[in-house]
Amino acid sequence: MRDVYIKEYLEANSQHEYRQFTGSLNPGSRYPVMGVRVPLLRELAKKLAKEDGVNAVDMLSDDSQEEVLLQGFVIAYSKMPLAEKKPYIDNYLAKCDNWSLIDSFVSTFHFNRKDEALMWRYLGEYRKSKQTFTVRFVLVMMLNRYLKDEYINDILEYCSNIDSDEYYIEMAQAWLLATAAINYFYDVELILKDGKLNMFTHNRTIQKAVESFRISAENKERLRALRR
Numbered sequence: 001m002r003d004v005y006i007k008e009y010l011e012a013n014s015q016h017e018y019r020q021f022t023g024s025l026n027p028g029s030r031y032p033v034m035g036v037r038v039p040l041l042r043e044l045a046k047k048l049a050k051e052d053g054v055n056a057v058d059m060l061s062d063d064s065q066e067e068v069l070l071q072g073f074v075i076a077y078s079k080m081p082l083a084e085k086k087p088y089i090d091n092y093l094a095k096c097d098n099w100s101l102i103d104s105f106v107s108t109f110h111f112n113r114k115d116e117a118l119m120w121r122y123l124g125e126y127r128k129s130k131q132t133f134t135v136r137f138v139l140v141m142m143l144n145r146y147l148k149d150e151y152i153n154d155i156l157e158y159c160s161n162i163d164s165d166e167y168y169i170e171m172a173q174a175w176l177l178a179t180a181a182i183n184y185f186y187d188v189e190l191i192l193k194d195g196k197l198n199m200f201t202h203n204r205t206i207q208k209a210v211e212s213f214r215i216s217a218e219n220k221e222r223l224r225a226l227r228r
Contacts, residue, residue: 006044006060006067006070007063010067013036013037014036015035015036015145016035019034019035021035022100024102025098025100028098029065029097029098031062031063031065031068032063032064033065034064036065041070043069044223046077049073049074049078050077051181054075056074056078068092068101069104069105071095072104073104075088075089076105076109077110086199092105094134097135098133099168102133102140103140105137106137109141116146119141120146120151126138127158132164132166132169139169139173139175141175142158142159142176143172143175143176143179147176147179147183148166152184152187152211153187155202156174156187159173160196165200173197173201173205174201174205174207177209178205178207178208178209179208181219181223182212182214182215188209188220189219195228202228203227206224206226209223210224
């Protein structure tokens with residue numbers, strides 16, 4: 001049966017050292033780590049999506065980090081309208097309890113220009129969530145797909161008004177703002193000057209921006225002067 005094949009594939013491709021490394025990156029996750037590298041998971045997910053479409057999700061259990069991530073990859077690779085994927089995305093996000101399940105999913109999930117507005121609308125729904133990793137999904141999706149003139153004001157307003165001391169939200173906020181500073185420097189600078197962020201997020205945003213090769217030396221000095 002296909003579910004047996006999947007588990008055998010994962011067992012055959014698990015690596016002890018990689019299991020230890022991956023497990024250390026996701027403390028507190030309820031999913032055991034098998035230690036299968038992401039390129040192999042993508043390869044399997046593409047095969048499952050090609051042969052069974054999104055129905056392949058039903059063949060996958062929640063027994064390990066790898067099987068849950070496979071569910072996300074299958075959703076991403078399946079050829080179907082975005083609107084039909086929405087319930088699967090909802091279900092996947094409800095399972096996510098660590099940053100790598102979110103970030104790997106977002107980096108794999110692509111949609112065409114005509115679906116950009118629809119996904120933006122979905123992000124509007126997810127913005128109401130208080131679940132840490134759903135909020136991270138919103139932030140990372142904005143970072144990866146929506147740092148454009150038509151969305152930037154809404155993104156910066158949302159990002160600067162998040163009231164959370166959850167580490168994985170704060171890190172995503174800082175990552176998004178530091179990246180936005182490349183093309184929208186003065187808007188991000190204003191947020192920092194207004195003190196809208198908690199201290200950790202404020203200083204981490206500056207740190208990440210200063211580390212960027214795409215921000216000028218002059219602007220980096222302006223940011224350093226805003227450290228708290």
